[in-house]
Amino acid sequence: MLALYETFSVTFEGSGLVRPPGSVIEDSFLGVCIRCGACAKTCPTGAILLAAWNDGFREIGTPKIDALRGPCERIQGRCEQDAQCQLVCPTGAIQRVERESIKTGSALINRDRCIAWRGGVCLVCYEVCPVTGAISLERENRPIFNADVCVGCGRCVYACPAQPKALTLTSNGEKRPRVG
Amino acid sequence: MESSNGKSEPRKRLVNRRTFFGLLIAAAAAVAGIVSIDSILSKNPAPETSTSTTVATPAATTTAPTPTVIKTDSSTSIASFSDTNVAQVVVVKGTANTDPQVLVDKALEALGGVENLVPAGMNILVKPNVGFYDKDPTTDPRITAAVVKALKAARPGQIVVGESSLRGVDAGYALQATGTRSLAEAAGAEVKDLTKDSVVSVTIPNGIAIKSVEVFKTVRDSFIVSVPKLKRHSDTTVTISMKNMMGTVPDSEKGRFHQTNLHQCVADLNSALRPKLVIVDATKAMTQRGPSGGVMVALNLVIASTDPVAADVIAAQQLFQAEGVADASTAVGRIEHIQDAAKIGVGVADPSRIQVLNVSVA
Numbered sequence: 166m167l168a169l170y171e172t173f174s175v176t177f178e179g180s181g182l183v184r185p186p187g188s189v190i191e192d193s194f195l196g197v198c199i200r201c202g203a204c205a206k207t208c209p210t211g212a213i214l215l216a217a218w219n220d221g222f223r224e225i226g227t228p229k230i231d232a233l234r235g236p237c238e239r240i241q242g243r244c245e246q247d248a249q250c251q252l253v254c255p256t257g258a259i260q261r262v263e264r265e266s267i268k269t270g271s272a273l274i275n276r277d278r279c280i281a282w283r284g285g286v287c288l289v290c291y292e293v294c295p296v297t298g299a300i301s302l303e304r305e306n307r308p309i310f311n312a313d314v315c316v317g318c319g320r321c322v323y324a325c326p327a328q329p330k331a332l333t334l335t336s337n338g339e340k341r342p343r344v345g
Numbered sequence: 346m347e348s349s350n351g352k353s354e355p356r357k358r359l360v361n362r363r364t365f366f367g368l369l370i371a372a373a374a375a376v377a378g379i380v381s382i383d384s385i386l387s388k389n390p391a392p393e394t395s396t397s398t399t400v401a402t403p404a405a406t407t408t409a410p411t412p413t414v415i416k417t418d419s420s421t422s423i424a425s426f427s428d429t430n431v432a433q434v435v436v437v438k439g440t441a442n443t444d445p446q447v448l449v450d451k452a453l454e455a456l457g458g459v460e461n462l463v464p465a466g467m468n469i470l471v472k473p474n475v476g477f478y479d480k481d482p483t484t485d486p487r488i489t490a491a492v493v494k495a496l497k498a499a500r501p502g503q504i505v506v507g508e509s510s511l512r513g514v515d516a517g518y519a520l521q522a523t524g525t526r527s528l529a530e531a532a533g534a535e536v537k538d539l540t541k542d543s544v545v546s547v548t549i550p551n552g553i554a555i556k557s558v559e560v561f562k563t564v565r566d567s568f569i570v571s572v573p574k575l576k577r578h579s580d581t582t583v584t585i586s587m588k589n590m591m592g593t594v595p596d597s598e599k600g601r602f603h604q605t606n607l608h609q610c611v612a613d614l615n616s617a618l619r620p621k622l623v624i625v626d627a628t629k630a631m632t633q634r635g636p637s638g639g640v641m642v643a644l645n646l647v648i649a650s651t652d653p654v655a656a657d658v659i660a661a662q663q664l665f666q667a668e669g670v671a672d673a674s675t676a677v678g679r680i681e682h683i684q685d686a687a688k689i690g691v692g693v694a695d696p697s698r699i700q701v702l703n704v705s706v707a
Contacts, residue, residue, distance in 0.1 A: 200386075292579060
């Protein structure tokens with residue numbers, strides 16, 4: 166019974182989902198987002214997924230970035246001019262934020278899984294990172310992740326060739342606007 | 346439950362049997378309802394389809410009109426280089442104002458002329474480096490277009506400009522954003538995001554780390570012209586004509602190379618899919634760091650050869666010299682994938698067996 170209760174409360178509380186770039190602060194977001202799914206449909210990389218019940222009961226149907234499906238291209242790529250998700254959002258749950266101020270979260274490395282940290286040859290994360298200084302190199306061949314500089318685009322996570330992946334995208338450090 | 350007189354009575358059922366089964370069925374129906382609502386609510390747009398892994402077998406046709414004879418390169422043996430073999434590399438130097446077409450034309454002329462380099466009727470794959478969305482880390486689209494235009498003189502079957510970029514970089518968008526698509530199409534090529542191609546398996550008889558590799562069908566069936574950008578690289582020291590060939594395999598294979606041994610896998614790949622002609626875009630080279638975020642330096646060079654190893658050696662020397670590296674030749678000797686490739690017969694890495702022809706144009 167206790168185990169059931171534990172699972173149940175995790176389901177209700179949810180976990181820190183990575184939200185589309187420019188999403189308003191979480192408490193407001195859950196009220197403003199109407200779960201229409203337009204952002205997910207329009208995202209050019211397919212990075213936006215709609216949260217399911219295991220992401221939290223209140224979060225069901227709201228958009229989250231899943232870096233395993235694709236990176237967010239607001240920082241570099243097809244959404245440099247405008248975040249496509251923001252353009253189609255009918256309620257302002259996703260607001261227009263200057264590209265320089267975007268931070269959807271930060272990448273987190275598991276060195277036990279990283280090919281480079283295990284002695285192999287790989288710096289794909291470093292190669293694809295669009296932000297100078299978010300990933301630096303130790304001894305010129307192992308990546309060090311600087312969460313303060315990272316903007317949370319998820320390119321590194323998507324590109325990581327380790328199996329299982331050595332990188333995850335978290336909402337740590339996210340910067341989100343207030344409503345209005 | 347106690348009765349009023351203090352004696353215990355047989356336990357009274359809360360529900361009778363009918364009610365119990367009714368409740369059970371209602372609970373099951375509720376669960377089924379919740380599950381179906383959940384699957385509707387969590388319906389997501391389909392993710393980007395990954396590269397097709399099915400091999401497309403061409404359907405047999407009863408009538409087969411063939412106005413032009415299309416030949417495919419069927420040679421499977423790797424050129425092996427004896428000790429007496431000397432590789433030729435042409436280095437064409439221009440100025441900042443030299444037309445890229447002039448640089449490319451001069452290079453091909455010095456190598457013996459495009460009609461002698463490419464058999465007529467071949468399907469050609471021009472493989473530029475379009476691994477990123479930006480111009481600095483990618484082959485100058487004017488060079489790519491110039492190569493396409495120059496190859497027309499060989500009366501090829503079809504010229505395809507194709508790329509599969511780094512995992513997560515959309516090759517279709519990269520080809521468009523860099524200007525490669527418009528210029529290459531104007532020059533007469535078909536421009537392809539190779540990730541939309543079907544995938545076939547190619548064996549690597551001389552492979553050391555890998556004995557077979559999956560590649561895009563267009564690559565296997567074409568005369569390969571590697572048109573890389575001269576750059577530094579965080580993993581392989583430099584990325585030139587051979588590292589450029591990683592854009593001919595699907596993302597899963599790129600990953601396998603990193604999981605196995607990147608240097609040897611690049612060499613092995615090139616032994617099976619050896620570029621028959623290399624034209625290095627060294628008009629602007631990426632120095633200090635790469636494959637992105639380095640310092641761009643105008644060298645105004647195009648480096649060409651029919652030997653990808655020799656081309657990479659000479660191009661790397663040029664890069665190191667531009668950076669002011671003390672002993673450029675020795676530094677090149679330490680580049681693993683180049684040495685690995687020479688060892689399995691992809692080409693000549695020994696500078697004493699590479700003949701460099703320097704050409705200057707206004």
